[in-house]
Protein backbone atom coordinates (compact mmCIF):
# COMPACT_ATOMS: atom_id res chain seq x y z
CA UNK A 42 0.00 0.00 0.00
CA UNK A 43 1.47 3.33 -1.07
CA UNK A 44 0.52 6.15 1.24
CA UNK A 45 0.93 9.69 -0.05
CA UNK A 46 3.53 11.53 2.04
CA UNK A 47 1.97 14.29 4.15
CA UNK A 48 3.76 17.33 5.57
CA UNK A 49 1.94 19.74 7.86
CA UNK A 50 3.25 23.04 9.16
CA UNK A 51 1.83 24.26 12.44
CA UNK A 52 2.50 27.95 12.89
CA UNK A 53 0.87 27.95 16.35
CA UNK A 54 0.30 31.51 17.64
CA UNK A 55 3.03 33.07 15.49
CA UNK A 56 3.00 35.49 12.60
CA UNK A 57 2.00 38.93 11.41
CA UNK A 58 0.56 39.96 8.06
CA UNK A 59 4.03 41.00 6.92
CA UNK A 60 5.82 37.87 8.13
CA UNK A 61 3.27 35.57 6.53
CA UNK A 62 3.53 37.41 3.21
CA UNK A 63 7.31 37.22 3.27
CA UNK A 64 7.35 33.53 4.15
CA UNK A 65 4.83 32.58 1.48
CA UNK A 66 6.75 34.64 -1.08
CA UNK A 67 9.99 32.90 -0.19
CA UNK A 68 8.34 29.50 -0.60
CA UNK A 69 6.94 30.54 -3.97
CA UNK A 70 10.26 31.89 -5.19
CA UNK A 71 12.07 28.61 -4.48
CA UNK A 72 9.55 26.72 -6.51
CA UNK A 73 8.62 26.29 -10.11
CA UNK A 74 5.45 28.09 -11.21
CA UNK A 75 4.87 29.19 -7.64
CA UNK A 76 4.53 25.61 -6.56
CA UNK A 77 7.07 23.09 -5.36
CA UNK A 78 4.60 20.36 -5.23
CA UNK A 79 4.40 17.15 -7.02
CA UNK A 80 0.87 16.85 -5.66
CA UNK A 81 0.72 13.27 -6.82
CA UNK A 82 3.45 12.38 -4.31
CA UNK A 83 3.09 14.76 -1.38
CA UNK A 84 0.32 16.64 0.37
CA UNK A 85 1.12 19.84 2.28
CA UNK A 86 -1.03 21.55 4.90
CA UNK A 87 -0.32 24.79 6.73
CA UNK A 88 -2.14 25.44 10.01
CA UNK A 89 -2.27 29.20 10.42
CA UNK A 90 -3.49 31.15 13.45
CA UNK A 91 -7.27 31.58 13.20
CA UNK A 92 -7.11 35.28 12.34
CA UNK A 93 -4.78 34.65 9.41
CA UNK A 94 -6.33 31.49 8.01
CA UNK A 95 -8.10 33.06 5.03
CA UNK A 96 -5.25 35.42 4.21
CA UNK A 97 -2.82 32.51 4.35
CA UNK A 98 -5.03 30.44 2.07
CA UNK A 99 -4.71 33.15 -0.59
CA UNK A 100 -0.95 33.59 -0.18
CA UNK A 101 0.27 30.00 -0.07
CA UNK A 102 1.98 28.45 -3.08
CA UNK A 103 -0.28 26.51 -5.41
CA UNK A 104 -1.15 23.07 -4.11
CA UNK A 105 -0.63 23.90 -0.42
CA UNK A 106 -3.76 23.40 1.69
CA UNK A 107 -4.74 25.50 4.66
CA UNK A 108 -5.80 24.40 8.14
CA UNK A 109 -7.16 25.93 11.31
CA UNK A 110 -5.58 24.94 14.63
CA UNK A 111 -8.85 24.36 16.47
CA UNK A 112 -12.60 24.18 16.04
CA UNK A 113 -15.62 23.89 18.31
CA UNK A 114 -17.36 20.66 19.39
CA UNK A 115 -20.60 21.41 17.56
CA UNK A 116 -22.68 23.80 15.56
CA UNK A 117 -22.35 27.54 16.10
CA UNK A 118 -24.57 29.53 18.41
CA UNK A 119 -24.13 31.21 21.76
CA UNK A 120 -20.50 30.17 22.27
CA UNK A 121 -18.47 33.34 22.65
CA UNK A 122 -15.01 33.12 21.16
CA UNK A 123 -15.41 29.69 19.58
CA UNK A 124 -14.99 28.73 15.93
CA UNK A 125 -17.53 26.21 14.67
CA UNK A 126 -16.23 23.88 11.99
CA UNK A 127 -18.94 24.85 9.50
CA UNK A 128 -17.54 28.41 9.41
CA UNK A 129 -14.15 27.03 8.43
CA UNK A 130 -15.81 24.95 5.74
CA UNK A 131 -17.74 28.00 4.55
CA UNK A 132 -14.46 29.90 4.08
CA UNK A 133 -12.91 27.10 2.05
CA UNK A 134 -10.57 25.83 4.77
CA UNK A 135 -9.47 22.27 4.04
CA UNK A 136 -8.21 20.94 7.35
CA UNK A 137 -8.35 21.41 11.10
CA UNK A 138 -5.68 20.29 13.57
CA UNK A 139 -7.31 18.79 16.66
CA UNK A 140 -5.97 17.28 19.87
CA UNK A 141 -2.66 19.13 19.75
CA UNK A 142 -0.82 18.65 23.05
CA UNK A 143 -0.73 22.41 23.55
CA UNK A 144 -4.53 22.20 23.77
CA UNK A 145 -4.75 18.90 25.64
CA UNK A 146 -2.34 20.25 28.26
CA UNK A 147 -3.08 23.96 28.00
CA UNK A 148 -2.52 26.21 30.94
CA UNK A 149 -6.20 27.15 30.98
CA UNK A 150 -9.09 24.81 30.24
CA UNK A 151 -7.32 21.80 28.79
CA UNK A 152 -9.18 19.50 26.43
CA UNK A 153 -9.72 15.92 27.56
CA UNK A 154 -10.12 12.93 25.22
CA UNK A 155 -13.90 13.27 25.13
CA UNK A 156 -13.77 16.92 24.03
CA UNK A 157 -11.18 16.17 21.35
CA UNK A 158 -13.29 13.26 20.07
CA UNK A 159 -16.41 15.44 19.87
CA UNK A 160 -14.48 18.08 17.95
CA UNK A 161 -13.19 15.47 15.49
CA UNK A 162 -16.66 13.99 15.02
CA UNK A 163 -18.23 17.37 14.34
CA UNK A 164 -15.47 18.63 12.03
CA UNK A 165 -15.77 15.50 9.91
CA UNK A 166 -19.55 15.77 9.84
CA UNK A 167 -19.27 19.15 8.07
CA UNK A 168 -16.70 17.84 5.59
CA UNK A 169 -13.38 19.04 7.02
CA UNK A 170 -10.28 16.86 7.08
CA UNK A 171 -8.71 16.39 10.50
CA UNK A 172 -5.09 16.16 11.54
CA UNK A 173 -5.54 14.30 14.83
CA UNK A 174 -2.64 14.75 17.24
CA UNK A 175 -1.82 12.24 19.93
CA UNK A 176 1.20 11.64 22.12
CA UNK A 177 2.55 10.96 25.58
CA UNK A 178 4.14 13.18 28.19
CA UNK A 179 7.71 12.51 29.31
CA UNK A 180 6.60 11.01 32.62
CA UNK A 181 4.21 8.71 30.76
CA UNK A 182 7.02 7.48 28.50
CA UNK A 183 9.28 6.96 31.48
CA UNK A 184 6.51 4.96 33.19
CA UNK A 185 6.26 2.81 30.04
CA UNK A 186 2.79 4.09 29.29
CA UNK A 187 3.35 5.46 25.78
CA UNK A 188 1.05 3.05 23.98
CA UNK A 189 -1.56 3.05 26.71
CA UNK A 190 -1.84 6.84 26.45
CA UNK A 191 -1.81 6.97 22.65
CA UNK A 192 -4.39 4.20 22.34
CA UNK A 193 -6.67 5.84 24.87
CA UNK A 194 -6.53 9.03 22.78
CA UNK A 195 -7.26 7.05 19.60
CA UNK A 196 -10.03 4.98 21.15
CA UNK A 197 -12.12 7.93 22.28
CA UNK A 198 -12.14 9.12 18.65
CA UNK A 199 -12.79 5.63 17.28
CA UNK A 200 -15.84 5.26 19.51
CA UNK A 201 -17.46 8.26 17.81
CA UNK A 202 -16.62 7.61 14.15
CA UNK A 203 -17.95 5.39 11.42
CA UNK A 204 -15.30 3.41 9.58
CA UNK A 205 -15.61 5.61 6.47
CA UNK A 206 -14.78 8.75 8.45
CA UNK A 207 -11.19 7.60 8.89
CA UNK A 208 -10.60 8.56 5.23
CA UNK A 209 -10.70 12.19 6.40
CA UNK A 210 -8.03 11.75 9.07
CA UNK A 211 -4.27 11.94 9.29
CA UNK A 212 -2.84 10.87 12.65
CA UNK A 213 0.08 12.90 14.00
CA UNK A 214 2.12 11.11 16.66
CA UNK A 215 3.80 13.86 18.65
CA UNK A 216 5.58 12.84 21.84
CA UNK A 217 5.02 15.86 24.07
CA UNK A 218 8.62 15.76 25.33
CA UNK A 219 9.84 16.31 21.76
CA UNK A 220 7.65 19.30 20.93
CA UNK A 221 9.52 22.58 20.77
CA UNK A 222 12.33 21.12 22.88
CA UNK A 223 14.87 20.35 20.18
CA UNK A 224 14.79 16.76 21.49
CA UNK A 225 13.61 14.72 18.53
CA UNK A 226 12.48 11.10 18.93
CA UNK A 227 14.94 8.77 17.25
CA UNK A 228 13.73 7.22 14.00
CA UNK A 229 13.49 3.87 15.84
CA UNK A 230 11.47 5.34 18.71
CA UNK A 231 9.03 6.96 16.30
CA UNK A 232 8.83 3.91 14.04
CA UNK A 233 8.06 1.65 17.00
CA UNK A 234 5.07 3.76 18.06
CA UNK A 235 3.80 4.22 14.48
CA UNK A 236 4.01 0.48 13.89
CA UNK A 237 2.07 -0.28 17.07
CA UNK A 238 -0.54 2.35 16.26
CA UNK A 239 -1.05 0.81 12.84
CA UNK A 240 -1.34 -2.60 14.47
CA UNK A 241 -4.00 -1.27 16.84
CA UNK A 242 -5.92 0.26 13.92
CA UNK A 243 -5.79 -3.04 12.03
CA UNK A 244 -7.32 -4.85 14.95
CA UNK A 245 -9.84 -2.23 16.06
CA UNK A 246 -10.86 -0.47 12.84
CA UNK A 247 -9.83 -2.67 9.93
CA UNK A 248 -6.85 -3.67 7.78
CA UNK A 249 -7.90 -1.35 4.96
CA UNK A 250 -8.10 1.73 7.21
CA UNK A 251 -4.79 0.88 8.89
CA UNK A 252 -2.98 0.32 5.59
CA UNK A 253 -4.19 3.61 4.15
CA UNK A 254 -3.74 5.77 7.27
CA UNK A 255 -0.99 8.38 7.10
CA UNK A 256 0.73 8.38 10.50
CA UNK A 257 2.99 11.39 10.61
CA UNK A 258 5.60 12.29 13.22
CA UNK A 259 5.88 15.63 15.01
CA UNK A 260 8.34 16.98 17.56
CA UNK A 261 11.42 19.05 16.69
CA UNK A 262 11.47 18.00 13.03
CA UNK A 263 14.01 20.06 11.06
CA UNK A 264 15.61 19.87 7.64
CA UNK A 265 18.61 18.19 9.30
CA UNK A 266 16.70 15.25 10.81
CA UNK A 267 13.69 14.87 8.49
CA UNK A 268 15.35 12.74 5.85
CA UNK A 269 16.44 10.03 8.25
CA UNK A 270 13.00 9.90 9.88
CA UNK A 271 11.29 9.82 6.49
CA UNK A 272 12.98 6.56 5.60
CA UNK A 273 11.15 4.56 8.26
CA UNK A 274 8.41 2.33 6.87
CA UNK A 275 5.59 3.66 9.04
CA UNK A 276 6.53 7.35 9.11
CA UNK A 277 4.32 8.83 6.41
CA UNK A 278 5.27 12.47 6.85
CA UNK A 279 5.61 15.17 9.49
CA UNK A 280 3.85 17.79 11.53
CA UNK A 281 6.32 20.61 11.93
CA UNK A 282 6.11 23.52 14.36
CA UNK A 283 9.07 25.91 14.65
CA UNK A 284 10.72 24.84 11.40
CA UNK A 285 7.54 25.55 9.41
CA UNK A 286 8.07 29.28 10.04
CA UNK A 287 11.22 29.29 7.93
CA UNK A 288 11.98 29.32 4.22
CA UNK A 289 13.76 25.95 4.41
CA UNK A 290 10.55 24.20 5.46
CA UNK A 291 10.56 23.40 1.74
CA UNK A 292 13.49 21.03 2.42
CA UNK A 293 11.32 19.07 4.85
CA UNK A 294 8.58 18.80 2.22
CA UNK A 295 11.17 17.50 -0.22
CA UNK A 296 11.85 14.47 1.99
CA UNK A 297 8.86 12.84 0.34
CA UNK A 298 11.52 11.75 -2.14
CA UNK A 299 13.29 9.59 0.46
CA UNK A 300 10.11 8.76 2.35
CA UNK A 301 7.10 6.93 1.18
CA UNK A 302 5.76 3.64 2.29
CA UNK A 303 6.41 0.35 0.63
Ligand code: PGA
Pocket residue numbers: 051215219220221222223259260261262280281282283284
Ligand atom coordinates in the same frame (compact mmCIF):
# COMPACT_ATOMS: atom_id res chain seq x y z
P1 PGA B 1 7.98 21.62 16.90
O1 PGA B 1 6.38 21.50 17.09
O2 PGA B 1 8.28 21.14 15.50
O3 PGA B 1 8.29 23.06 17.11
O4 PGA B 1 8.58 20.72 17.94
C1 PGA B 1 5.66 20.43 16.56
C2 PGA B 1 4.20 20.58 16.84
O5 PGA B 1 3.85 21.06 17.94
O6 PGA B 1 3.35 20.23 16.01
